[in-house]
Amino acid sequence: MHNLASQRALVVLSGGQDSTTCLFWAKQRFAEVEAITFDYGQRHRIELACAKKIAELAGVIQHVLPINTFSAIGGNALTDPTVSPTTTTEATALPNTFVPGRNLIFLTFAAALAYTRQIGHIVTGVAQTDYSGYPDCRENTLKALELAINLGMEARLQLHTPLMFLSKADTVQLAQQVGAMSALAYSHTCYEGQQPPCGQCAACVLRAKGFAEAGIDDPLISRLQQEGK
Amino acid sequence: MHNLASQRALVVLSGGQDSTTCLFWAKQRFAEVEAITFDYGQRHRIELACAKKIAELAGVIQHVLPINTFSAIGGNALTDPTVSPTTTTEATALPNTFVPGRNLIFLTFAAALAYTRQIGHIVTGVAQTDYSGYPDCRENTLKALELAINLGMEARLQLHTPLMFLSKADTVQLAQQVGAMSALAYSHTCYEGQQPPCGQCAACVLRAKGFAEAGIDDPLISRLQQEGK
Numbered sequence: 001m002h003n004l005a006s007q008r009a010l011v012v013l014s015g016g017q018d019s020t021t022c023l024f025w026a027k028q029r030f031a032e033v034e035a036i037t038f039d040y041g042q043r044h045r046i047e048l049a050c051a052k053k054i055a056e057l058a059g060v061i062q063h064v065l066p067i068n069t070f071s072a073i074g075g076n077a078l079t080d081p082t083v084s085p086t087t088t089t090e091a092t093a094l095p096n097t098f099v100p101g102r103n104l105i106f107l108t109f110a111a112a113l114a115y116t117r118q119i120g121h122i123v124t125g126v127a128q129t130d131y132s133g134y135p136d137c138r139e140n141t142l143k144a145l146e147l148a149i150n151l152g153m154e155a156r157l158q159l160h161t162p163l164m165f166l167s168k169a170d171t172v173q174l175a176q177q178v179g180a181m182s183a184l185a186y187s188h189t190c191y192e193g194q195q196p197p198c199g200q201c202a203a204c205v206l207r208a209k210g211f212a213e214a215g216i217d218d219p220l221i222s223r224l225q226q227e228g229k
Numbered sequence: 230m231h232n233l234a235s236q237r238a239l240v241v242l243s244g245g246q247d248s249t250t251c252l253f254w255a256k257q258r259f260a261e262v263e264a265i266t267f268d269y270g271q272r273h274r275i276e277l278a279c280a281k282k283i284a285e286l287a288g289v290i291q292h293v294l295p296i297n298t299f300s301a302i303g304g305n306a307l308t309d310p311t312v313s314p315t316t317t318t319e320a321t322a323l324p325n326t327f328v329p330g331r332n333l334i335f336l337t338f339a340a341a342l343a344y345t346r347q348i349g350h351i352v353t354g355v356a357q358t359d360y361s362g363y364p365d366c367r368e369n370t371l372k373a374l375e376l377a378i379n380l381g382m383e384a385r386l387q388l389h390t391p392l393m394f395l396s397k398a399d400t401v402q403l404a405q406q407v408g409a410m411s412a413l414a415y416s417h418t419c420y421e422g423q424q425p426p427c428g429q430c431a432a433c434v435l436r437a438k439g440f441a442e443a444g445i446d447d448p449l450i451s452r453l454q455q456e457g458k
Contacts, residue, residue: 136381152365
């Protein structure tokens with residue numbers, strides 16, 4: 001790995017388990033780290049509160065950028081309160097939590113902010129392993145996007161995806177290695193937006209499975225138990 | 230050229246000369262044409278009024294999508310009223326009307342809308358010939374972006390750039406061939422946002438040069454003269 005210690009990175013921080021892990025991963029590798037969080041009309045506003053808390057715990061500057069465009073396009077479960085996240089959109093065979101091009105947009109706006117702040121590295125927690133059918137989380141998509149961004153901005157931004165090929169258990173191990181555990185106690189995963197998490201939705205089940213396979217207690221569950229929730 | 234007569238296209242319509250020409254170009258080639266216009270905090274709101282008028286004249290559905298993110302990123306002349314469009318940003322040697330990644334974002338949102346509406350073709354009026362230093366208007370950028378979009382959405386969207394290698398005079402000739410002239414009488418070009426156009430800014434000069442070299446009167450100028458403006 002190149003020595004990036006003198007460099008600056010911008011981490012796309014959603015407030016979830018993966019992006020929180022990436023934030024601490026980046027803090028170990030780069031001299032300066034900032035976070036970018038998108039307020040794009042997500043159904044669960046708790047994600048934004050989690051991201052803010054996690055950025056504070058990590059001691060990094062957090063940029064919160066609004067995106068009002070997805071809601072205007074409409075028709076998907078993550079931003080449209082009239083659509084239930086459990087139904088599948090038949091036409092595409094993708095889960096209807098799929099916002100077309102969401103990661104493309106997030107990363108391009110992250111690149112635009114990085115460009116204006118002269119930050120050379122962008123870190124995102126997407127993973128091909130458990131991508132749930134999201135094609136914009138795959139390696140080949142991100143490689144093409146990195147090229148488009150660098151051509152389109154005449155930049156030399158590097159896109160880092162440290163979780164791309166990790167299992168959820170591997171990600172939990174990585175989180176422990178990079179010191180992300182205490183921040184993970186405030187991360188949000190539940191598709192139902194519940195705090196404490198519902199424990200039943202696909203996201204909760206995947207998270208629990210990862211911690212179980214890694215043989216590590218989920219600090220979120222531990223914290224809530226200690227707080228009597 | 231493939232027979233696209235049975236297909237549907239979405240044209241990115243800014244209200245300017247190039248996108249207006251593309252709208253009528255598309256109307257000649259596709260069975261159904263819709264327009265998408267972005268309300269992204271542009272300094273000159275007159276562009277939005279022009280785009281609306283032109284969509285009406287063309288008889289196409291116009292989608293107006295808001296993007297509040299560029300203003301939040303800030304620091305450029307097109308969306309930031311505190312920055313003058315005449316200064317050059319020294320650090321990048323690009324004109325400071327450059328919004329990093331603007332076309333990447335526009336085309337990705339256009340693709341997201343096309344995806345949800347099952348439209349297979351996107352048309353944009355970018356041109357490498359007179360790109361004024363904007364790297365996101367170049368052929369190689371758009372090819373990379375088309376790939377990223379199609380990988381990221383598992384789609385087969387085709388991106389059309391009919392003006393890519395045309396001179397401004399060629400574009401004027403094309404506009405006449407595709408019947409865009411009466412709509413061009415309502416198009417907006419002036420960087421200063423003036424109506425009638427200032428005639429002095431780089432955009433006005435380029436437009437006038439194109440019409441002069443094509444040997445065709447600018448219908449905008451003719452209309453304004455007839456109206457005594």
